[in-house]
Amino acid sequence: MTDAEHGLDKAIRAIKIGVDVSEQEALDRELDRFMKWLKPMLAVDTAETKQVLVSHGVVNVLREDCARQGGLAELQEAAPDFAGGFYLVPPIIE
């Protein structure tokens, strides 16, 4: 297995997305091309540069600690499988 193949397989398992064989083969080629495409970025001299840590706003506005109940019915209506007040998933053995 190439590095890209190995990485791709690991990534697909980690991110839990179902893909068929032909798509996985295509993704493998695409990932390889993509990683090569990134080469110029790796060559940028960043020895003296710090990474961006905070993408937004230097000002931070924190929330007051006040509790508020939201509307629930609409939230729960969106669930594919909901019964007895619970969201349902296939049985899990811990």
Place this chain on the structure above:
Amino acid sequence: MELRKISIRQAAETVNSGEVTAEGLIEKTLESCSILNEGLNIFTQIAGIDALEQAKAIDRKIEKGEKLPLAGVPVTVKDDLCYGVLPTGFGSPAFKEFFSPYTATAVERLMDAGAIVVGKTNLDDMSMGSTTASSPDGPTINPWDPERTAGSAGAAAVATGICMLALESDSGGALRQGASHCGVIGLRPTAGQVSRYGLNTFCSSFGQVGVTAISGENVITALEVIAGFDERDASTAVCKERAAGAGTAVDTEGLRIGYPAAAFDHLEPGLREVFEQAREQYSAAGFECIDLELPLLPEALQAYYVISLAESSSNHSRFDGIRFGAVEEAGDLEELYSKSRGSILGREARRRSIFGTHLLSQGSYDLYYRQALRVWNLVRREFAAALGQCDLLMLPAAKTLPGRAAAEADFLDAWTEDLFCAPVSLTGLPSLCLPAGQAGKFPVGLQLIGRPFSEGIMAAVCDRMIREIELFPYGIS
């Protein structure tokens, strides 16, 4: 009343004065929405009765003497923005019947100001793309050429004159490239101006809410309504330090415009000339054009993709088929994940999530992700330095003419289209796309990039140049 001949403010005035009713205005708009949608595939949903009810409610308010800044103004909303009244599809086939339990702040503010949502507009797979080509409903057709994609459905809606305003999102350039390809005005505001609450952004660092219309004045009218602090999106805290919106009236005399000539070498043949001509026109109009360089654009694009893919893999992890999404039969948890996620995310979204996961995994994180964060810093500095030499920067919005609607573009070619837009997203600076000229029958747009919160200046320059060159969008028939 012909919507594309008057400004949003004028339209609102005619409704506020009782000259026309919002209901009458919206009735006509809905009609043309349906007709044009047949050929152009602009909408995922047309509001119909809901829009008329809203219009009636506005009319009642006006009868009581209220004045609303956007009274009766028809707007479209991109389908990655939650809107409780119509289904919110996110560009996923699994959300065709999903009613969001809440409405995005920007939509709410438009409606509070009297605007009427006439429909949700088409978008790429999980809004990932700048063409609408990966939409589960197929691409939106460019009003200028039925063979080509529009870039953004909101831009197409504005260009055809069926709507006065489109509320859109922009991460790597969807809003700006759409404006460019349709010959209208698109504004991606300063990061933090407009709340993203209710926007399903695949990339929290760069995703912004913006507006498209037919003039600088119109986009500013809308910006003034939607901008400002919202406790539900922490990034808007920047608006607490200064007044949100476009600022006071501005004088465009003697402004310096930075022109990074080398950047235009990346353009498809035949497009460079449009910008050379634009440079002359801006000079002739009294702007001082200054030569400068933005050498990091290609690397900035790559950094954009590393960061946005990484974030998308994480942002889209919430789509696990448990709390929302279509029902999937599954015997165990792994099957539920794999089936739900495989069907909620389309081919493009799957590609981006998987690549993003790879970029964040051990081994890649240090090498690629952290380097991208450092390049991000360099790009911010490069743009800040450029704006130290001038007031506005000029860049193209799109690298090529709009893509063919029938052909499937190579993924890397499609990503490379963001070469001029994505780097600007890294800076958080405001960018306004307006027509620069045309190549053959196609409009070609340019971006004006300004300092933070300089949207007012950008819009003023925009309207002045549109009058000078007498080009789109007023020429659309």
Place this chain on the structure above:
Amino acid sequence: MEFEVIIGLEVHVELQTESKLFCACPNRFVPEPNVNTCPVCLGFPGAFPRLNSFAVQQALTASLALNCEIALFSYFDRKNYFYPDMPKGYQLSQYYEPIGSGGHLMIEDDQGNLKKVRIGRVHMEEDAGKLVHALSGDASMVDYNRSGVPLVEIVTEPDLRSPGESRRYLEQLKRILQYARVSDCKMEEGSLRCDANISLRPVGRETFGSKTELKNMNSFKAVERSLEHEIKRQGEILRRGEEVITQTLRWEEDKQETIVMRGKLEAHDYRCFTDPELPPVELTAEEVEKALAALPEMAETRAARFISDFSLPEYDAAVLTSSRCLADYFEACLECYNNPKVVSNWVMGELSALLKNAGLEADQSSFRAEDLADLLKMIDEGLISGKIAKDVLEKSFQSGKPPRLVVEEEGLLQISDHSELEAVVGKVLAENPDSVEKYRSGATKVIGFLVGQVMKETGGKANPGLVNELLVKKIEG
């Protein structure tokens, strides 16, 4: 072969706040599932986190109470993994930059010497929901009430050397956090959770052996027992010359043994990266100073104050301050009944025994500090004897009725009426001529027996001092 035991503990503590860490949902236990939920803590698309200012304050207080260095600039990262109780597909946690680090607390080691246990880090994070496994076995059920509840994770260095030290560390940690009013630290209710890392190495060796992680201990005792069990298990493996496998073990309280949870051979890759939606947590040196000054009185200081202000013996002060609520109870009682030594005796003796039997903390009993004060007053007023008071305390404790009511209902008022008592005294003397004889011949100790007989006759309600007086008077005539 002799082994040295190396233990490190990771403790999760729920912070006491009104609302959750990133949304306004109540941070409060409720039996109905999925009631305390909203778009943010359910991970809905477009819902952004908003940091709770008081949770930050609580985490700061916890860090200071544990003698940590405070990071003036910290932030949240995403720990990416899938599980149905984790709605976003990632946990927001201070992975790269914890708010507190380099702290310590003091415990007694197994030899009774004072020992410093280093605390590597204290960081904020959000809790996950809860999975409930249905008995029928055709589905598992998810409750997101706990999703987003604020936690601090407190991680020790591998400084603990025995199960006993580990238990004492937990007791001390609990005491400190309760004193700091950061958390109620009730392990049985899950507001304090503990995982243990444990390895063995031959005495004298520098490097650590391979470790296992123990989970699912529901009490301090369970932590101690599971560690003892694991020391035995690892010791046996090592003595056989085999290697301990690095893995996660689940403590089964019923069977008093561990089972393997998941192999950690392939270490989980959480793909951590800094969250792009939350601004950083910034504190000023002044804010930290203020929090330090506002730190509530800790157990040691309070004990010293009890000794100096109330002239209590060292032993009493130590027992009373062993938990904050017991010390609070003691002081509240003093407010109404100012006799410290008497109150101390009752709190440490009768009351503590009843609390222990009932498995309650002092603040959970319906027998309030005011009730105890009233009970003690009744003794002073001569209304009941000390012996009766003990019965009243127990009855009042069990029934929840105020002690005065119990005395009244049960007719326990002390008999101090001369004529009533004289009759009983006469009867007892008449029935015990031998004892009277003995007394008269100088064996005056026999009076105790006679008092006892009167008490027996009166069901313990007679005022013993008065009985004594009457007996002597009558015999000596």
